[in-house]
Amino acid sequence: MREIHIDSIIQIIKDLCIKANMILPTDLEQTICEYERSEPFDLAKQVLHDISDNIYCAQKIQVPICQDTGMAVVFMDIGQDVHIIGGDLTDAVNEGVRRGYLEGNLRCSIVSDPFRRVNTQDNTPAVLHLSLVPGEQIHIMVAPKGFGSENMSGMKMFTPSATTEHVMDYIVNQIQMAGSNPCPPMVIGVGIGGDFEKCAYLAKKALCRSVSKRNSDPFYAEMEEMLLQKINALGIGPQGFGGKTTALAVNIETFPTHIAGLPVAVNVGCHVTRHACAVI
DSSP: OEEEEHHHHHHHHHHHHHHHHHSOOHHHHHHHHHHHHHOOSHHHHHHHHHHHHHHHHHHHHTOOSSSOOOEEEEEEEEETTEEEESSOHHHHHHHHHHHHHHHTTOOOOOBSSTTTOOBOSSOOSOEEEEEEESSSOEEEEEEEEOHHHHTTOEEEEEOTTOOHHHHHHHHHHHHHHHTTTTOSSEEEEEEEEEOHHHHHHHHHHHTTSOTTOOOSSHHHHHHHHHHHHHHHTTOOOGGGSOSSOSEEEEEEEEEEEOTTOEEEEEEEEOSOOOOEEEEO
């Protein structure tokens, strides 16, 4: 049994909150540059160039890529041979977020109650997803989620009679309704299967997959490519100014489901679809 003190968890989450808000994943940055080179519309190309400049400047001078530094979403895969010592895990996660946002001078956007709207002043609490896995390590991913894109997400409980065309039409329509609101070009996370809450979780987790990796199942890999083509054909373009670059990637994650259901969730990420990870 390996012991891990909560102080290590606090420090890593603090560092990941700052890193994720200032340094975009390399694969996503490269994809934006690739779309800039291939974008045929001059205005769209210029907007993509400005986005690339912003990413570079944020990393160089260590400031957030976006003013909305998001709600801290934390995924933790905890090895079953790990014993966490020194305090409560949830408290440790929130302490790491608190230190990261305050010491990193990141915007604190969380209110303590959905209707009373009083700011907690330290961006806590985080949304915490825990999974128990084999081994004696802890894998931590912090994915700050801005709400310009989060608000454009949606979910639908299809019946099993729905076809892939029905599902794809729903996903494309969801993006069409979103328009420029999620600060395109977007990354689209799609969850299919499970139940109501599992489906939404899958869609959020899909946003953390590399945009350069397709689903390991050829059926869903093809579906991802077809959706990307359909979404980019909408002509929304970077920041809604028109063009061929509305989405950078569509990532689908699936899970077994009930014989009577076919849940589908769409979680929209903006061009700053942030996540950073570490292993203890």
